[in-house]
């Protein structure tokens with residue numbers, strides 16, 4: 001087997017991998033390989049043909065493919081190579097990457113590995129709906145790819161379960177394709193999608209959003225012919241008396257995303273039970289020396305702009321690491337672990353290196369809809385960050401950028417906590 | 427000006443111009459529209475448009491002959507009047523391009539007389555020509 005030595009090997013040529021590569025290059029590293037299993041770069045962006053990407057990064061309202069093209073252009077301008085049609089099969093704890101591609105099997109001995117493999121959709125099996133197993137049931141992302149990339153038609157009367165952004169975007173997309181969309185059901189009493197998507201994907205076309213509602217049965221012999229939906233009580237149990245049948249030939253399931261982390265597990269990386277991604281320090285390094293992670297495989301992002309920003313920081317850190325300049329390590333005694341409480345579900349990074357430097361960015365999600373609340377960062381009991389938030393929802397990632405002073409305070413503290421406060425906020 | 431609106435009107439809606447999604451309140455008093463709840467200028471313009479002449483950017487796909495892909499994504503270069511969305515989609519659906527195409531190539535010019543072009547948003551090489 002051919003063996004190639006590389007300073008940095010990046011797995012995945014989606015927005016995360018591309019941003020990491022560009023930033024690592026700009027930090028002075030030239031010996032970079034990006035391995036991508038598809039025949040093109042940009043990852044999931046290629047199927048997100050709607051607009052609304054890049055407002056933060058490029059100050060322009062781009063579609064997904066246009067956003068990807070901007071990054072591919074940055075790659076070309078730097079002459080960073082992407083190996084297409086190259087599937088990474090395994091990563092070991094000593095940073096040996098094995099891949100199958102046009103040149104056959106190749107092994108890379110990497111100075112640093114960046115895992116940027118993205119996420120995949122929760123399969124239908126994970127949500128257990130009673131009834132038959134006819135055709136016409138798709139995950140929303142699969143349907144998005146079939147229509148937008150493969151140019152297929154998939155159905156004419158559609159029902160959608162799950163009101164995350166992909167479900168909402170697909171409601172409009174199916175309407176544009178000439179289908180009628182009977183409704184979008186959401187188990188929770190709120191949508192996890194952006195308000196703008198409820199406005200421009202549902203309200204614009206009179207598509208009903210049914211909150212606290214779920215699909216309890218799928219009917220149909222060869223092809224799905226209807227679904228039975230019912231309201232749910234506070235404990236999310238269907239209320240039988242509210243059951244009603246809705247005719248459809250297509251059911252789209254938009255029930256959440258899971259980080260794609262088989263490779264990480266093979267390398268011995270510890271994963272967080274909350275995010276599904278690795279536990280990382282503020283240099284985005286996992287607990288395996290020299291193995292980094294960013295993008296949707298670290299935690300699911302709703303906006304690609306945030307993916308690019310986070311991944312650029314990861315790429316820079318990896319470049320510093322291979323130059324052996326950066327104080328990033330897996331030494332637990334050097335960590336201050338960030339505790340989360342009071343409605344904050346998780347915080348990435350989970351650990352901050354005491355010996356590290358630079359300003360820290362914390363990314364987090366909350367567990368419910370909160371109005372007029374505050375995000376508070378406490379270092380040894382003292383609030384060092386106290387930011388009001390008019391509204392927070394589980395569907396939108398929250399970002400706290402700490403300035404140098406606050407970052408230093410965090411690195412020096414024994415105990416750090418991020419929490420949400422709702423009292424006394426006007 | 428659309429005939430639906432009366433002289434005095436208050437409407438509330440979500441700004442769709444960026445992911446923040448501010449809740450806007452627009453009040454029309456005769457010929458002036460007062461906007462509240464917006465964080466930036468774009469929100470004000472959106473609210474005024476929404477009351478007087480609502481517009482949307484339309485994104486869909488166009489079939490392509492002889493390309494590496496069966497279809498390419500397109501968008502209206504600027505937002506078009508909301509009531510022209512389905513007419514525009516009909517025209518785009520009955521359009522076919524020939525590969526290769528580049529980002530920004532015009533797929534349909536001046537769609538439905540809106541003065542707005544429909545442009546390609548993903549490059550597509552001709553079949554069997556290997557990229558790079």
Ligand SMILES: Cc1cc2nc3c(=O)[nH]c(=O)nc-3n(C[C@H](O)[C@H](O)[C@H](O)COP(=O)(O)OP(=O)(O)OC[C@H]3O[C@@H](n4cnc5c(N)ncnc54)[C@H](O)[C@@H]3O)c2cc1C
Nearest residue numbers: 012014015016036037043044088117118141295296303304
């Ligand atoms: C179906 C779907 C729809 C979405 N829609 C939107 C949207 O409308 N707007 C928005 O802002 N965000 C959307 N997102 C979120 C979006 O995923 C992120 O914004 C962004 O694309 C994540 O970037 P990434 O690089 O982490 O992952 P991806 O874009 O998924 O890229 C990961 C890349 O890694 C490659 N890869 C994975 N495993 C391997 C391997 N073993 N070997 C080689 N290559 C590998 C994949 O082929 C892929 O190209 C959507 C996500 C999904 C899943």
Ligand code: SF4
Nearest residue numbers: 441444447448466469
């Ligand atoms: S008003 Fe400005 S900040 Fe608020 S949603 Fe609209 S564009 Fe975004």
